[in-house]
Amino acid sequence: MDIKEYMQAVGQAARRASRATARADSRQKNAALMAMADAIERDADKLVAANRRDLEQAVAEGLAPAMLDRLTLNPQTVAGMAEGLRQMAALPDPVGEMDDFSYRPSGIQLGKMRVPLGVIGIIYEARPNVTADAAGLCLKAGNAAILRGGSEAFHSNQAIAACVAEGLAAAGLPADAVQVLATTDRAAVGALITMPEYVDVIVPRGGKGLIARVSAEARVPVIKHLDGNCHTFVDAHADLTMALKVCDNAKTQRYGTCNTMETLLVHEAVAAGFLPAMCAVYLEKGVELRGCPTTRELVGDARVRVATEEDWDTEYAAPILAIRVVDGLDEAIDHINTHGSHHTDAIITGDYANARRFLREVDSSSVMVNASSRFADGFEYGLGAEIGISTDKIHARGPVGLEGLTSQKWVVLGDGQVRG
Numbered sequence: 300m301d302i303k304e305y306m307q308a309v310g311q312a313a314r315r316a317s318r319a320t321a322r323a324d325s326r327q328k329n330a331a332l333m334a335m336a337d338a339i340e341r342d343a344d345k346l347v348a349a350n351r352r353d354l355e356q357a358v359a360e361g362l363a364p365a366m367l368d369r370l371t372l373n374p375q376t377v378a379g380m381a382e383g384l385r386q387m388a389a390l391p392d393p394v395g396e397m398d399d400f401s402y403r404p405s406g407i408q409l410g411k412m413r414v415p416l417g418v419i420g421i422i423y424e425a426r427p428n429v430t431a432d433a434a435g436l437c438l439k440a441g442n443a444a445i446l447r448g449g450s451e452a453f454h455s456n457q458a459i460a461a462c463v464a465e466g467l468a469a470a471g472l473p474a475d476a477v478q479v480l481a482t483t484d485r486a487a488v489g490a491l492i493t494m495p496e497y498v499d500v501i502v503p504r505g506g507k508g509l510i511a512r513v514s515a516e517a518r519v520p521v522i523k524h525l526d527g528n529c530h531t532f533v534d535a536h537a538d539l540t541m542a543l544k545v546c547d548n549a550k551t552q553r554y555g556t557c558n559t560m561e562t563l564l565v566h567e568a569v570a571a572g573f574l575p576a577m578c579a580v581y582l583e584k585g586v587e588l589r590g591c592p593t594t595r596e597l598v599g600d601a602r603v604r605v606a607t608e609e610d611w612d613t614e615y616a617a618p619i620l621a622i623r624v625v626d627g628l629d630e631a632i633d634h635i636n637t638h639g640s641h642h643t644d645a646i647i648t649g650d651y652a653n654a655r656r657f658l659r660e661v662d663s664s665s666v667m668v669n670a671s672s673r674f675a676d677g678f679e680y681g682l683g684a685e686i687g688i689s690t691d692k693i694h695a696r697g698p699v700g701l702e703g704l705t706s707q708k709w710v711v712l713g714d715g716q717v718r719g
């Protein structure tokens with residue numbers, strides 16, 4: 300396959316289809332979403348079989364358990380994809396919403412209308428449910444989508460793509476409204492991010508390698524969905540029973556997700572009373588611990604390894620946790636803003652002033668008080684689903700749902716007014 304030619308064709312087709320998706324009314328888009336869900340449910344066995352091919356190869360290639368976890372489809376996760384699409388159909392359609400209308404002294408009436416972005420290119424990890432979520436959200440927001448999932452999920456994604464295409468056809472929408480790339484060649488990513496004539500925005504969901512390439516080469520506006528090096532800071536004024544529960548959840552509820560805690564920071568005033576019990580929980584669950592000298596001394600367990608400078612900058616996406624004792628809120632905030640990835644960070648505290656300072660001064664897309672970083676998620680935030688978690692500051696920040704996939708244009712209503 301000539302990748303350049305192929306991508307030109309994909310881009311042109313997406314641009315054409317985006318006119319139909321922008322025009323489609325809620326009923327037509329919802330009908331497509333419901334038909335996609337029906338096809339996914341009907342083809343559950345096929346999807347699981349395609350996924351098994353991916354899993355067999357991934358196991359042979361030694362993919363880490365947390366990565367296998369997010370690659371895996373089973374009857375429950377397939378049902379979850381279908382349910383997600385049905386929930387999207389039930390969401391209010393943002394396209395065409397008009398608000399902020401007011402009259403100007405000239406007599407014109409001025410307001411804003413919500414409109415699709417156009418063609419959205421999404422590059423994402425080997426997590427097949429993202430294919431259904433991204434297809435559904437882009438369509439509901441009136442966009443055409445070009446999807447490039449992780450190569451380990453290739454067969455799963457092609458099987459899901461067939462269900463998506465069936466749903467589009469059932470509602471009379473063009474098949475090219477959602478195109479899942481039929482190649483794992485990374486040259487296709489290079490082409491996708493350099494076609495401003497066909498693609499309006501790129502969403503790269505992934506780690507540092509992807510982002511280095513996108514930052515160096517993209518000629519299309521980008522909404523970065525980057526790595527999650529997330530922290531929890533247990534303050535001197537924390538309820539330590541609460542801290543134990545929240546920190547356990549933030550690390551161990553799911554190891555491979557971007558909102559999982561990677562570094563635990565503990566105020567020196569409570570470190571002796573908190574860390575031995577907390578570390579016992581982690582060690583019991585098989586989490587490898589890497590601590591600063593104070594942590595190691597307080598815990599007194601040889602299984603706590605020495606943390607290096609590199610650990611503070613690492614997103615493990617695995618059962619590994621770095622732990623550092625800090626001398627107060629300032630040092631905790633400095634650590635997070637220096638080593639974090641501006642994704643999601645939390646403080647556990649009963650001190651109102653410290654909570655407010657943390658919220659204002661930590662430069663991340665979600666900042667939390669007394670809650671697990673695992674909540675940073677479009678569904679948990681009430682957006683219905685998510686394209687991912689934007690670590691960018693412009694256009695959309697944090698979990699991105701339908702609104703983040705649209706923009707607003709000005710609307711002027713007159714009765715023949717002219718400018719004097």
Ligand SMILES: NC(=O)C1=CN([C@@H]2O[C@H](COP(=O)(O)OP(=O)(O)OC[C@H]3O[C@@H](n4cnc5c(N)ncnc54)[C@H](OP(=O)(O)O)[C@@H]3O)[C@@H](O)[C@H]2O)C=CC1
Nearest residue numbers: 423424448449450488505506509524525526527557687688
């Ligand atoms: N903020 C968010 O919403 C999310 C962030 N993430 C982050 O993603 C990372 C984990 O996923 P992981 O699978 O390791 O991510 P990767 O960055 O390795 O892969 C993600 C996607 O990017 C592609 N890719 C990676 N490097 C390049 C390149 N140089 N050129 C072209 N394409 C490239 C991959 O393709 P290929 O298959 O060919 O490798 C894959 O499709 C973590 O850092 C996690 O936090 C994950 C999900 C959501």
Ligand SMILES: N[C@@H](CCC(=O)OP(=O)(O)O)C(=O)O
Nearest residue numbers: 424426555556557558675676
């Ligand atoms: N927001 C989602 C996680 C998104 C995400 O992290 O994706 P991934 O890194 O592929 O597991 C959740 O909370 O489950």
